[in-house]
Amino acid sequence: MYTAESISKILKGELLQQTGHPEIEHILLDSRKLLVAETSLFIPLVSERRNAHQYIDDLYKKGVSNFVVSEPIAAGLYPNANIILVKNTLQALHALVAWHRQQYNIPVIGITGSNGKTIVKEWLYQLLDEDYNIVRSPKSYNSQIGVPLSVWQMKPENELAIFEAGISQPGEMVNLEKIIRPTIGIFTNIGEAHNEGFLNIRQKVNEKLVLFTRSDVLIYCKDYLALNECVNHFHNLVGKREIDNALQLLTWSRKTDADLRIISVDKNDNHTRIDALYKQEPVFIRIPFVDEGSIENAIHCWALMLYLGKPAETIQERMDHLGNIAMRLEMKQGINNCSIINDSYNSDLGSLAIALEFLQQQRQHPTKTVILSDILQSGKSEGSLYEEVAGMLESKGIHKLIGIGKNISRERKSFGAVKSEFYTSTEEFLQQVNPADFQNESILVKGARVFQFERIGKLLEKKAHQTILEINLTALAQNVKAYQSLLKPSTKVMAMVKAFAYGSGSFEIANLLQFHGIDYLAVAYADEGVDLRRAGITLPIMVMNPEPSSFDAILQWNLEPELYSMHLLELFEESVRYANKANYPVHIKLDTGMHRLGFEQQDLPALALRLNAEGLFKVQSIFSHLAASEDPAKDDFTQMQFDRFQKMSAALQQQLGYPVIKHIANSAAIHRLPQMQLDMVRLGIGMYGVDSAHGFQDKLRHVSTLKTTVAQVKRIPKGDTVGYGATWTAKVPSLIATVRIGYADGYMRSLGNGNGKMLIRGKLAPVAGVIAMDMLMLDVTHIPDVAEGDEVIVFGEGLPVEDLAKWAGTIPYEILTGISQRVKRVYFQE
Numbered sequence: 001m002y003t004a005e006s007i008s009k010i011l012k013g014e015l016l017q018q019t020g021h022p023e024i025e026h027i028l029l030d031s032r033k034l035l036v037a038e039t040s041l042f043i044p045l046v047s048e049r050r051n052a053h054q055y056i057d058d059l060y061k062k063g064v065s066n067f068v069v070s071e072p073i074a075a076g077l078y079p080n081a082n083i084i085l086v087k088n089t090l091q092a093l094h095a096l097v098a099w100h101r102q103q104y105n106i107p108v109i110g111i112t113g114s115n116g117k118t119i120v121k122e123w124l125y126q127l128l129d130e131d132y133n134i135v136r137s138p139k140s141y142n143s144q145i146g147v148p149l150s151v152w153q154m155k156p157e158n159e160l161a162i163f164e165a166g167i168s169q170p171g172e173m174v175n176l177e178k179i180i181r182p183t184i185g186i187f188t189n190i191g192e193a194h195n196e197g198f199l200n201i202r203q204k205v206n207e208k209l210v211l212f213t214r215s216d217v218l219i220y221c222k223d224y225l226a227l228n229e230c231v232n233h234f235h236n237l238v239g240k241r242e243i244d245n246a247l248q249l250l251t252w253s254r255k256t257d258a259d260l261r262i263i264s265v266d267k268n269d270n271h272t273r274i275d276a277l278y279k280q281e282p283v284f285i286r287i288p289f290v291d292e293g294s295i296e297n298a299i300h301c302w303a304l305m306l307y308l309g310k311p312a313e314t315i316q317e318r319m320d321h322l323g324n325i326a327m328r329l330e331m332k333q334g335i336n337n338c339s340i341i342n343d344s345y346n347s348d349l350g351s352l353a354i355a356l357e358f359l360q361q362q363r364q365h366p367t368k369t370v371i372l373s374d375i376l377q378s379g380k381s382e383g384s385l386y387e388e389v390a391g392m393l394e395s396k397g398i399h400k401l402i403g404i405g406k407n408i409s410r411e412r413k414s415f416g417a418v419k420s421e422f423y424t425s426t427e428e429f430l431q432q433v434n435p436a437d438f439q440n441e442s443i444l445v446k447g448a449r450v451f452q453f454e455r456i457g458k459l460l461e462k463k464a465h466q467t468i469l470e471i472n473l474t475a476l477a478q479n480v481k482a483y484q485s486l487l488k489p490s491t492k493v494m495a496m497v498k499a500f501a502y503g504s505g506s507f508e509i510a511n512l513l514q515f516h517g518i519d520y521l522a523v524a525y526a527d528e529g530v531d532l533r534r535a536g537i538t539l540p541i542m543v544m545n546p547e548p549s550s551f552d553a554i555l556q557w558n559l560e561p562e563l564y565s566m567h568l569l570e571l572f573e574e575s576v577r578y579a580n581k582a583n584y585p586v587h588i589k590l591d592t593g594m595h596r597l598g599f600e601q602q603d604l605p606a607l608a609l610r611l612n613a614e615g616l617f618k619v620q621s622i623f624s625h626l627a628a629s630e631d632p633a634k635d636d637f638t639q640m641q642f643d644r645f646q647k648m649s650a651a652l653q654q655q656l657g658y659p660v661i662k663h664i665a666n667s668a669a670i671h672r673l674p675q676m677q678l679d680m681v682r683l684g685i686g687m688y689g690v691d692s693a694h695g696f697q698d699k700l701r702h703v704s705t706l707k708t709t710v711a712q713v714k715r716i717p718k719g720d721t722v723g724y725g726a727t728w729t730a731k732v733p734s735l736i737a738t739v740r741i742g743y744a745d746g747y748m749r750s751l752g753n754g755n756g757k758m759l760i761r762g763k764l765a766p767v768a769g770v771i772a773m774d775m776l777m778l779d780v781t782h783i784p785d786v787a788e789g790d791e792v793i794v795f796g797e798g799l800p801v802e803d804l805a806k807w808a809g810t811i812p813y814e815i816l817t818g819i820s821q822r823v824k825r826v827y828f829q830e
């Protein structure tokens with residue numbers, strides 16, 4: 001049991017204030033993720049942009065009473081708090097969890113490598129779950145922050161731990177090694193991904209190997225030559241430890257001699273049989289996957305099972321049942337205007353907390369419902385377990401619980417504060433439920449695998465739509481961070497969510513941006529702003545095209561118009577006066593050379609007078625838009641715009657007599673012309689993963705992927721034609737795949753007859769014939785195994801939207817915003 005006092009000793013910190021000895025159970029790093037106030041310890045991390053010490057006040061008010069801080073806190077400010085002062089809060093977090101790890105003497109599996117870490121971890125969990133009480137990293141928690149949060153979960157009842165570790169620059173692994181202290185190591189593989197922080201592959205491998213400095217055994221595949229060489233070198237170094245704990249290597253290979261020598265890999269329809277020699281004995285497994293990644297991941301797991309001495313039959317039997325891993329939380333459209341988050345793969349407190357937080361971010365529906373199975377293997381007594389769950393549901397504002405399972409049903413009294421109903425099995429629920437009872441709700445479906453909640457998912461989700469736009473919310477948040485890292489800490493960010501957030505869907509994106517502390521949102525029209533307000537978005541919202549007919553809505557929903565002409569200003573002034581408001585927030589647009597909208601130099605004196613005349617307005621910001629910030633050849637022009645803006649905005653501000661936010665930079669300017677960031681930047685296309693200029697694309701991640709499926713495959717003889725107008729003729733006997741997307745979905749007709757290509761089974765297939773309203777045909781003659789139902793990537797991972805834009809003779813902006821509303825959006829977090 002930890003208390004502030006014992007933690008202060010562990011950290012060699014200074015116990016600034018002690019008022020009690022409450023037990024500490026949870027570490028809280030992100031104030032928005034507070035679940036259980038009484039037993040939480042808040043450790044505010046400090047980065048260049050954010051200093052989490054600012055949230056102490058708020059958390060104290062919410063009942064948190066334990067804090068580790070690196071800034072002194074005025075005596076008496078928080079009379080009921082225990083406060084520990086340390087030099088550096090991140091280091092303190094690491095030291096505390098490293099100490100925690102030392103208390104346990106169980107096998108700990110540490111996994112690193114470029115790909116497959118999370119799958120290997122989850123598969124090992126599936127394979128060993130029957131034999132051990134296992135603690136493991138939630139999701140892909142493998143960073144300098146994720147690892148400590150994972151290891152902190154270790155409890156006395158655990159018999160095996162599985163943690164993953166990932167790094168992005170040299171010097172990080174040494175911290176993670178101290179925290180994880182793996183006794184068994186797995187190095188999955190090494191690829192080119194995320195190379196930025198490193199000089200070369202070897203430096204990256206050597207840095208990752210640091211994780212195994214004190215391990216007993218390291219499992220890896222010899223076929224990665226650079227990896228093999230580095231491991232041998234590393235082994236020579238650490239092998240010199242005392243004889244009885246030298247690092248043992250357990251290798252596998254498909255090409256050469258190894259401890260586990262793979263002899264053959266046979267793929268059938270949907271299974272793969274792998275034969276090998278282990279200690280000269282023939283062994284084999286069968287896995288329900290056929291892709292190379294899964295085969296490699298399975299062999300790592302296999303080697304580990306062999307190392308643990310599991311009998312061959314047990315291994316074979318369990319491998320045959322490996323399941324797909326839900327790597328991400330997805331939000332789908334459900335029946336009766338519901339949104340469904342389907343996480344029907346596991347149920348433990350850690351993953352429940354993550355899913356609840358994702359649910360909490362969704363504000364589009366008035367009711368939040370959780371369908372939850374028994375929680376297995378928590379190590380807590382049932383009573384206190386479900387009381388804790390009830391506390392979590394309550395603190396996340398959940399309105400309704402549907403509990404499924406014998407245990408949760410038995411503990412129903414714990415859930416007094418939430419509306420709830422219980423069923424002893426999934427079967428019973430499915431028999432009794434009336435789908436019409438779910439209306440306009442956000443529903444989290446969360447259950448352990450044995451409960452087969454995917455059946456509930458099927459019931460609640462709208463019928464599978466064949467063409468979808470997938471939006472990766474994690475990637476979007478990372479893109480925002482990538483741009484923020486170029487800004488001074490004081491520079492604000494206005495996120496452009498006009499045009500349905502560049503096609504990705506407004507309130508889902510706005511929710512996320514609000515969660516990540518963006519300062520301002522901007523939309524094109526008032527109705528977009530009203531929709532955001534209705535969905536619970538409270539951030540200030542600028543409206544760029546305020547039409548007089550929408551002024552009432554603007555005032556009613558507290559939206560902030562952009563004023564760009566005297567006439568518009570006068571009309572709006574009348575509405576403000578009529579609504580009896582004062583100091584109403586507005587934004588002033590200046591025309592510095594784009595010649596679209598905006599006041600010009602000669603308008604300024606009259607404008608200032610008018611703005612000040614009756615105290616009706618409070619100017620929040622003055623801004624202008626750059627016409628060619630992405631183009632180095634136009635930098636003189638851009639500089640001219642900037643100089644003009646500086647002069648005009650300074651003059652206007654002086655006449656207004658109070659400070660005003662000034663901004664001019666869009667996405668391209670943020671990285672190309674950082675000197676133009678001023679007080680705020682307006683981030684648009686970049687956060688959706690597209691660099692409209694050059695030089696920043698490799699810092700960005702894909703956000704949207706447009707996918708469809710093959711409806712039918714046909715063989716046609718040479719000389720036959722395809723599609724309307726018979727414009728495409730087969731030059732050879734051809735294979736044609738019809739896919740479910742057409743110009744009504746936003747796939748432009750200019751992409752017909754070979755201009756556009758789509759990705760099937762990893763290969764590009766050109767469009768054959770013209771594009772129809774709802775369908776088109778692809779020439780897949782060179783991809784002979786294409787089958788009905790195959791997934792087809794229109795753009796996204798592997799096929800950048802920029803390529804599609806080039807083929808269509810347009811820009812990515814037009815492609816993204818042109819995807820029709822009938823294409824369903826599916827949001828997910830990694």
Ligand SMILES: *Cc1c(COP(=O)(O)O)cnc(C)c1O
Nearest residue numbers: 496625666667668682683684685
């Ligand atoms: C759309 C828009 C932006 C964002 O531009 P990007 O090139 O997408 O970053 C910024 N400012 C204004 C006024 C806009 O209309």
